[in-house]
Amino acid sequence: MTSTETSIETTTKSSIKTLCPYCGVGCGLEVLGETGDALPANSSNWKVRGDRTHPSNVGMVCVKGATIAESLDKNRLLYPMFRESLDQPFQRVSWEEALEKICDRIRLVQQEQGVDSICMYGSGQLQTEDYYVAQKLLKGCLGTNNFDSNSRLCMSSAVSGYLRSLGSDGPPCCYEDLDLTDCAFLIGTNTADCHPIVFNRLRKHHKQDAQMKLIVVDPRRTATAEVADLHLPINPGTDIDLLNGIAYLLWQGGKIDQEFIASHTNNSSAFIELLQHYPPEKVAQICGIPQADLELAAQYWGESARVLSLWSMGVNQSSEGTAKVNSIINLHLLTGTIGKPGCGPFSLTGQPNAMGGRESGGLSKLLPGYRLVSDPQHRQEVEEFWGVPAGRISAQPGRTAWEIIMGLETDEVGLLWIVATNPAVSMPDLARTKKALERSPFTIYQDAYHPTETTQYAHLLLPAAQWGEKTGTMTNSERYVTLCAAFQQPPGEARADWEIFADVGRRLGFTELLPFQNAEAIHTEYVQSTKDRVCDQTGISYEKLKISPRQWPLSASSSLRYPLGKDSQARLYTDWKFPTPNGRANFIPHHSRGLAEPIDGDYPFILTVGRLYGHWHTQTRTGRIEKIRKMHPEPFLEIHPRDAEKLGIVQGELVEVYSRRGRAQFPVLVTRAIAPGTVFAPLHWGSLWADNAEANALTHAISCPDSLQPELKACAVQIKKVDFERVL
Numbered sequence: 001m002t003s004t005e006t007s008i009e010t011t012t013k014s015s016i017k018t019l020c021p022y023c024g025v026g027c028g029l030e031v032l033g034e035t036g037d038a039l040p041a042n043s044s045n046w047k048v049r050g051d052r053t054h055p056s057n058v059g060m061v062c063v064k065g066a067t068i069a070e071s072l073d074k075n076r077l078l079y080p081m082f083r084e085s086l087d088q089p090f091q092r093v094s095w096e097e098a099l100e101k102i103c104d105r106i107r108l109v110q111q112e113q114g115v116d117s118i119c120m121y122g123s124g125q126l127q128t129e130d131y132y133v134a135q136k137l138l139k140g141c142l143g144t145n146n147f148d149s150n151s152r153l154c155m156s157s158a159v160s161g162y163l164r165s166l167g168s169d170g171p172p173c174c175y176e177d178l179d180l181t182d183c184a185f186l187i188g189t190n191t192a193d194c195h196p197i198v199f200n201r202l203r204k205h206h207k208q209d210a211q212m213k214l215i216v217v218d219p220r221r222t223a224t225a226e227v228a229d230l231h232l233p234i235n236p237g238t239d240i241d242l243l244n245g246i247a248y249l250l251w252q253g254g255k256i257d258q259e260f261i262a263s264h265t266n267n268s269s270a271f272i273e274l275l276q277h278y279p280p281e282k283v284a285q286i287c288g289i290p291q292a293d294l295e296l297a298a299q300y301w302g303e304s305a306r307v308l309s310l311w312s313m314g315v316n317q318s319s320e321g322t323a324k325v326n327s328i329i330n331l332h333l334l335t336g337t338i339g340k341p342g343c344g345p346f347s348l349t350g351q352p353n354a355m356g357g358r359e360s361g362g363l364s365k366l367l368p369g370y371r372l373v374s375d376p377q378h379r380q381e382v383e384e385f386w387g388v389p390a391g392r393i394s395a396q397p398g399r400t401a402w403e404i405i406m407g408l409e410t411d412e413v414g415l416l417w418i419v420a421t422n423p424a425v426s427m428p429d430l431a432r433t434k435k436a437l438e439r440s441p442f443t444i445y446q447d448a449y450h451p452t453e454t455t456q457y458a459h460l461l462l463p464a465a466q467w468g469e470k471t472g473t474m475t476n477s478e479r480y481v482t483l484c485a486a487f488q489q490p491p492g493e494a495r496a497d498w499e500i501f502a503d504v505g506r507r508l509g510f511t512e513l514l515p516f517q518n519a520e521a522i523h524t525e526y527v528q529s530t531k532d533r534v535c536d537q538t539g540i541s542y543e544k545l546k547i548s549p550r551q552w553p554l555s556a557s558s559s560l561r562y563p564l565g566k567d568s569q570a571r572l573y574t575d576w577k578f579p580t581p582n583g584r585a586n587f588i589p590h591h592s593r594g595l596a597e598p599i600d601g602d603y604p605f606i607l608t609v610g611r612l613y614g615h616w617h618t619q620t621r622t623g624r625i626e627k628i629r630k631m632h633p634e635p636f637l638e639i640h641p642r643d644a645e646k647l648g649i650v651q652g653e654l655v656e657v658y659s660r661r662g663r664a665q666f667p668v669l670v671t672r673a674i675a676p677g678t679v680f681a682p683l684h685w686g687s688l689w690a691d692n693a694e695a696n697a698l699t700h701a702i703s704c705p706d707s708l709q710p711e712l713k714a715c716a717v718q719i720k721k722v723d724f725e726r727v728l
């Protein structure tokens with residue numbers, strides 16, 4: 001094993017500035033010892049607070065960020081461990097043995113099944129340097145595009161939507177727009193619980209400016225909807241109807257920006273033609289809302305010079321996720337509300353570095369610098385940049401997350417390498433997912449924690465360093481890149497993820513392509529791959545990031561002009577020139593296809609799933625934090641009183657929920673916060689944390705045809721009483 005930078009010294013500083021490793025808001029954190037002396041070795045003695053100098057959160061922090069230190073030393077995977085088959089116990093092995101086993105297996109699979117039988121499934125928890133080395137190993141060294149990440153389940157519809165409408169990925173807005181907008185239109189996002197610091201900032205502006213309007217579109221009356229000026233609890237799956245209905249009213253009322261449309265867009269007449277099908281009486285009826293509320297939403301849009309749309313998984317996790325994103329952007333193109341302060345279509349990313357993954361080629365259709373594997377020029381540019389032979393990068397997009405599962409089912413996947421994610425809880429259709437994982441001939445599971453629900457499906461466990469134990473960068477939703485420096489020794493033999501990928505690559509003979517001895521060397525190479533792209537980061541360096549986070553685009557030439565100050569561009573497309581062939585943004589008209597799995601007599605309820613304020617994903621970290629466990633002690637199913645009465649169930653009673661794929665049990669929470677006919681369950685409880693309470697046992701994998709993101713947000717279910725009662 002080559003020793004690189006994982007062998008850091010414990011810091012002698014009394015405080016460290018870094019980034020919260022949970023959500024895509026990307027709050028700066030400050031880690032301090034109790035006494036002001038050097039940080040103690042034991043993380044349970046650290047205090048964590050918001051970094052007042054970080055531009056994204058200016059000192060604010062939610063419960064997850066504030067308690068991060070409490071999760072670091074619990075249930076850590078300390079050594080590589082191996083077993084020949086899933087029915088055997090794990091035995092400790094050396095790194096040398098572990099890495100040789102991986103290399104032997106890669107060679108074997110390459111020889112017997114071909115390189116496209118090798119798959120890696122990564123995570124938005126990875127730092128950009130990890131992402132860059134992993135996808136370079138797969139795409140540039142081995143020659144397969146089978147590197148996907150759990151961001152596929154989170155925001156790939158936002159990527160596809162931006163690409164199709166604007167010509168490139170990349171949220172065009174920034175958090176300052178939260179302070180400046182006249183009207184915030186939140187659709188498919190429970191921002192108060194899932195992106196709390198973004199919401200705090202928006203709410204502060206909302207309270208201070210009596211004229212500002214807050215519209216929330218959500219079938220649930222969430223904490224976000226609770227404070228809205230207008231809550232539209234639309235029927236699940238009717239988002240596109242609503243968006244087209246608002247566009248119809250704006251167009252009919254003359255509240256559109258003719259000059260912007262004429263000078264800066266394509267395809268407006270096709271969109272206007274589509275709108276003829278969306279008169280308000282029809283839309284209100286489809287969406288299940290009063291017509292007056294629909295008209296009020298259009299009125300708020302039309303009266304506001306600066307409209308900011310925010311969305312997250314409620315839009316993206318859909319079999320028509322890309323079409324929903326296009327329909328949101330259509331509204332901004334219709335009203336010219338893009339590329340200006342307080343305006344624009346702003347997707348909120350779920351994970352801390354989903355953005356960095358997008359920038360560095362972290363999905364199976366992407367290459368670094370917002371390039372596509374399907375574009376011959378992009379492949380050529382990256383091949384030349386890496387110095388690999390022409391044709392090394394495959395023209396075929398690799399397997400997506402769900403296609404990896406299908407490949408296991410058909411024995412087309414011979415090696416699966418899972419990194420920093422927990423698919424045995426987070427994938428849709430869990431019974432099918434688990435069965436496929438059981439078939440895997442060789443699964444490597446690289447993570448900081450053990451056990452997780454996925455370790456039982458692994459042959460080889462690799463201990464990974466995590467937050468505070470490795471150096472790297474992350475990009476948040478507003479394009480700020482923050483340096484997360486290592487300040488703590490990893491436990492046991494844990495190593496940085498990128499080190500493991502690079503070590504395997506070098507053992508396979510790719511020494512020249514993966515020469516990296518530290519994270520900074522990777523970053524230096526990576527930023528050059530973004531040169532002259534929308535996400536240009538050539539002006540960002542570790543040297544600068546040590547002083548403050550930097551927002552892209554930031555080219556080397558702009559940083560020469562402004563060496564250390566505010567030298568980047570807060571908003572994209574301020575000149576209304578878009579990275580499309582003719583420089584204009586595209587109207588993309590869509591009719592809705594509705595839900596992939598509508599209700600019927602056998603399955604008469606729509607289940608929607610989501611996150612809670614305190615927990616993070618599958619509880620790998622937050623499940624071990626006392627304060628958060630008390631906040632959210634157990635799973636539940638929200639149901640409207642009318643439906644509860646019909647089924648004869650009462651508050652706290654345990655019910656069984658069935659879908660066509662599986663079943664789960666939850667105590668019910670009878671509440672008017674959920675619309676009749678819809679039920680809600682949180683997604684955080686896997687088999688380690690509760691019996692039969694996995695929301696994804698019920699969900700399906702039918703995906704958006706453009707983004708290939710599964711429709712995790714809605715499936716048809718049946719609910720039945722079970723024969724004993726519990727109290728919540």
Ligand code: SF4
Nearest residue numbers: 020022023027062065
């Ligand atoms: Fe961390 Fe997100 Fe909370 Fe900020 S809002 S502290 S990034 S979990």
